Each structure stands twice: as structure tokens, then as C-alpha cells.
Amino acid sequence: MAGLSHAQYRDQGLTIVGVHSPEFDNEKKIENVRREVASLGIRFPVVTDNEFETWHAYKVDAWPTIFVLDKSGHVRGKHVGEGGYAQTEQLIQKLLAEQTSPANTISGGNEAMTDKVVKTDEEWRKELSPEQYYITRQKGTEPAFTGAYWDNHEAGVYTCVACGNTVFSSDKKFDSGTGWPSFSAPIAEKSITEESDTTHGMIRTEIICKRCGAHLGHVFSDGPKPTGLRYCINSAALKFVKQ
Numbered sequence: 001m002a003g004l005s006h007a008q009y010r011d012q013g014l015t016i017v018g019v020h021s022p023e024f025d026n027e028k029k030i031e032n033v034r035r036e037v038a039s040l041g042i043r044f045p046v047v048t049d050n051e052f053e054t055w056h057a058y059k060v061d062a063w064p065t066i067f068v069l070d071k072s073g074h075v076r077g078k079h080v081g082e083g084g085y086a087q088t089e090q091l092i093q094k095l096l097a098e099q100t101s102p103a104n105t106i107s108g109g110n111e112a113m114t115d116k117v118v119k120t121d122e123e124w125r126k127e128l129s130p131e132q133y134y135i136t137r138q139k140g141t142e143p144a145f146t147g148a149y150w151d152n153h154e155a156g157v158y159t160c161v162a163c164g165n166t167v168f169s170s171d172k173k174f175d176s177g178t179g180w181p182s183f184s185a186p187i188a189e190k191s192i193t194e195e196s197d198t199t200h201g202m203i204r205t206e207i208i209c210k211r212c213g214a215h216l217g218h219v220f221s222d223g224p225k226p227t228g229l230r231y232c233i234n235s236a237a238l239k240f241v242k243q
């Protein structure tokens with residue numbers, strides 16, 4: 001890691017943070033980590049991640065893993081395992097050059113990582129109501145015809161109740177008769193993620209907030225034209241913003 005010291009690029013807007021995801025119990029103690037960091041001569045800040053939140057957020061389970069983010073927070077490079085320092089260094093130089101040239105706009109990267117909201121389970125429990133927590137963090141479903149929005153016909157947008165990401169709009173809302181707010185499309189492809197859900201003896205496609213990972217609902221293929229899709233969303237996972 002010699003070439004990757006924090007001090008080296010600090011004046012160019014680049015920060016290096018070490019995240020320690022422990023393997024053994026004694027590595028969970030901050031004082032032990034601090035001693036090792038000092039003995040190895042590491043000059044960048046190191047934080048401990050005993051709950052593996054970083055691994056979950058970035059979908060890795062291997063260490064060491066280096067992520068290189070550009071100034072706008074996009075993940076632009078990833079290296080798993082020891083070595084590869086020269087390539088990482090080259091990428092850093094390339095990104096630093098990009099950032100000093102306004103004509104060279106940043107494109108590509110991993111959109112899913114943009115602006116990610118990562119919180120511990122304890123934090124979500126504190127911030128959300130018990131119903132919101134049950135639905136968004138434990139993949140719950142509210143009873144039909146009980147939520148705030150299934151019969152809402154006002155014009156506006158619906159944001160994720162957990163993080164404020166705009167996920168649906170009244171333009172694409174329709175009366176499905178199911179008792180849940182139903183939409184024929186999300187506000188933008190990049191605002192949600194789809195995942196296969198095989199719980200409760202069914203094969204369904206789960207809809208997740210791309211920004212914070214909140215469970216929002218499911219999508220089914222019996223919706224109206226032109227998409228033919230029905231996004232069946234829990235009111236408790238949404239917050240309506242009138243426009």
C-alpha cells in the first residue's frame with residue numbers, strides 16, 4: 001500500500017479510508033486494530049466495520065478489496081486481493097486528471113453505487129416507525145386497503161420513506177383494485193433494483209430502493225399497457241410529495 005498513502009493525494013480531493021472487516025473476535029476491538037495500524041505504518045484513517053455493512057453495501061465478501069471512487073461518488077475501480085497496486089495507482093492518476101479537466105465529463109462507472117445510503121439495523125429501527133421498519137427492512141407487506149396511498153389520486157411523486165429517493169410518480173399510478181398503490185413503471189430505471197424473491201412458496205420479483213436497499217414491494221406482469229407491468233408497492237414504504 002506504499003503508493004496509496006492518504007497524505008499523497010489529500011490536496012487533490014482524494015481521500016483514502018481503510019475499512020477493517022474482522023475475521024476473528026479479537027479484531028473487533030478498536031484498540032487492537034489501532035495497534036496493528038500503527039505497527040504497519042498505515043497513514044490513512046482506518047475504521048472498523050464489525051457488522052460488515054460495507055461488504056453488504058458493495059456486495060463483496062473478500063478482503064482486502066480496494067474501491068476507487070471518483071469525485072462524484074461513482075465506483076470506478078475495484079481490486080480484490082493483495083497486489084495490483086500499480087493498476088490502482090494508474091486509475092487514480094487517470095481520475096485525478098479527469099477531475100482537473102472540465103471538458104472531460106465523468107461517465108460510466110456503477111450507477112447503483114451513486115449516493116448510496118448505508119445505515120445499521122439499529123439506526124433504521126430508530127428512524128423508522130415499527131410498520132415502516134417491518135416493511136422496508138424485513139420485507140413485510142401491509143394488509144390490502146389499509147395503507148395511506150392505495151386510493152390517493154393527487155398529482156405528485158412518491159419517495160422512499162427510508163431515504164427520500166424518488167421512486168414513483170402519480171403519472172404512472174393506476175387503480176389496480178388490489179388495495180395497494182400500483183404503478184405501471186418506476187419514475188426511472190435507476191431509482192429501483194429488482195431481485196428474485198422465492199419466499200412464501202411464490203416466485204416473485206421484489207422491488208428495492210436502489211439508494212438504501214429498502215424493500216418497497218413486488219412487480220407483476222399483469223399491468224396495463226404499454227409496459228404490461230404492475231408495481232405493487234406498500235404505502236408504508238412510500239412518502240407522497242404533492243406537486
Ligand SMILES: [Zn+2]
Binds near residue numbers: 161162210211
Ligand atoms: Zn430508499
